[in-house]
Amino acid sequence: MRLVAEFTTEPFDVDGQPPAHATEAFEAAQRAGLESDFGPLGTSVRGEDDVLLPALSGVLQAAFAHGATQVTVQVRQDGVVKVSxxxxxxxxxxxxxxxxxxxxxxxxxxxxxxxxxxxxxxxxxxxxxxxxxxxxxxxxxxxxxxxxxxxxxxx
Missing domain, CATH: 1.10.10 (Arc Repressor Mutant, subunit A)
Structure with missing residues (x-):
C-alpha cells in the first residue's frame, strides 16, 4: 500500500537557509528512495509502506542528530482525502x-x-x-x- 508522510522539524527557522535538522531529514528520506517534496516548514514523502515506514526511523534519527528538538509526523494512505x-x-x-x-x-x-x-x-x-x-x-x-x-x- 502506498503511504504519504508529512513531517515538520523544530525549531523553525524561516529566515535564511533551512536548518540542518530539516535538510538532513529530507536527505535521509531521499536516500531511502522516497518521493520527497521539501518545504521550508515541512516535508512530504511518498512510498510503499514497506519502504516508507522503516525509512521514517532514519528520518527521525537524522533530524534529532542535527539539532531538532521536536519532529511532528503524520502518515496516511496515499490518495485518501479527508473532507470534514x-x-x-x-x-x-x-x-x-x-x-x-x-x-x-x-x-x-x-x-x-x-x-x-x-x-x-x-x-x-x-x-x-x-x-x-x-x-x-x-x-x-x-x-x-x-x-x-x-x-x-x-x-
Missing amino acids: REAGGLSGLLAEVAAELGGSLSGLSRGEKQRAVLLLEAKGAFEYRKSAEIVAEALGVTRFTVYNYLNRARD
Missing part, C-alpha cells in the same frame, strides 16, 4: 478544478498544482475551515507547499 463536515463545499470545488485541469489533482505537474491552488483561491476554497490541509492532501503536497503557492501568487 465543515468543508463539505470544498470537495465540490476540488472536483471542479480537477475537471477543469483534466485529471486527478495529485497527478498534476508542479506548475499545474500551482495553477490549481490559484483557481481554488479564486473560487473561494480557502474560506473553508482546514481548507489548506484538505487541498494539500488532494494535491499530494504539504499544506506548507500550498501556503507557498499562495504567497508566491500574492507577491
